[in-house]
Amino acid sequence: MEKIILVISGDKPAPNVLDFACQLAGITRARLTGFFFQSQPIQNTQLYGLPFADAFANTDQPEQELYQHKLDALLESFRHTCSEKGIPASVHHTESGVLEALVNESRFADLIVADAATAALDGNDVPSSFMKQLLTEAKCPVIVAPAAPMLIEEIVFCYDGSPSSILAMKQFSYLLPELEDKKASAVQVKKDDDMPDEERRHITHWLSNHYIYSGFTVIKGSHAGDELFTYLLKKPNAIVVMGAYGRNLLSMFLRRSQADLLIQSLAYPVFIAHV
Known part of the structure; x- marks a missing residue:
């Protein structure tokens, strides 16, 4: 970069x-x-x-x-x-x-x-x-950017199977290859926790090729924004990577952070790919 x-x-x-x-x-x-x-x-x-x-x-x-x-x-x-x-x-x-x-x-x-x-x-x-x-x-x-100073210790890729979410993963890894030693997780919210074996294998393989410590998580739920926010509460030093659908979730993150008195701003840095 x-x-x-x-x-x-x-x-x-x-x-x-x-x-x-x-x-x-x-x-x-x-x-x-x-x-x-x-x-x-x-x-x-x-x-x-x-x-x-x-x-x-x-x-x-x-x-x-x-x-x-x-x-x-x-x-x-x-x-x-x-x-x-x-x-x-x-x-x-x-x-x-x-x-x-x-x-x-x-x-x-x-x-x-x-x-x-x-x-x-x-x-x-x-x-x-x-x-x-x-x-x-x-x-x-x-x-x-986040409201408070932070060091990036983890990367959370919000994956929904769409081309834009995959593009976001690629753009982030190409722009910031220096973060390869950080823990990286791909997270998908689905109404059921079922995922085709081939898709899971592709995602897992891609993550392991770019990051030393990686994992893939499927969260069962019907409200992606709420489920992701709950998941991220446990990861205070993460940067969140989103594709085009992240633009809708951005408003949810900002409102939630305001409600939590986080200086009326973002609790997490959010990377949003250009499509």
Whole structure:
């Protein structure tokens, strides 16, 4: 992997998301491009533990000049944090045509990491219309990052037998082969626990070819979202890999995490393949 885009709303700095993106960039030695946009004026706050200079709060400055100073500090803090972590970084800032610009950038990127707060930017509509469009139009896979810092210790592939779920497994393994030493599990929810022997053999063989520790689990149940969420509760350090049907489950994960007071965001990073 060569290029990761980190999407973040400039008025809502999220250090945990930067940490997660840096973790992926560090693992893969990829360049991290910060894609910034503002939905509201930037507030005086701390970014990644670095306070904006008090001088920027001088109300005598013209509003646009004050805004530009704060924006410059925001972008510089991003560069500084990446530099301290040894991550090569660049920035892209836009104030209009955000989705179009991001989709265009994604044509030449390997992965997008989206801030979970950006996913909920439209208030209570989760995922937001912005996130739904991004998942539909992005030209590369998208990871919705977790709300809290975490180290990836396990990979859970959500398998439903569809071509999109298999594509998601392949895309993830090709982009992050460095995770081959992590435990990997393919999970399928079915009304019965029956599965053709040949299909089980294919999945098991694929997993063992890509991961040192792997397994395949069939969960008996009729509500895939609820069954998967219950299963994932026991795996706090897992990254979840989904195909196209994961876009529907994404809203369930976000709502459940809010109900559990997990900072109104995702409990797990979720990798969603582009189809």
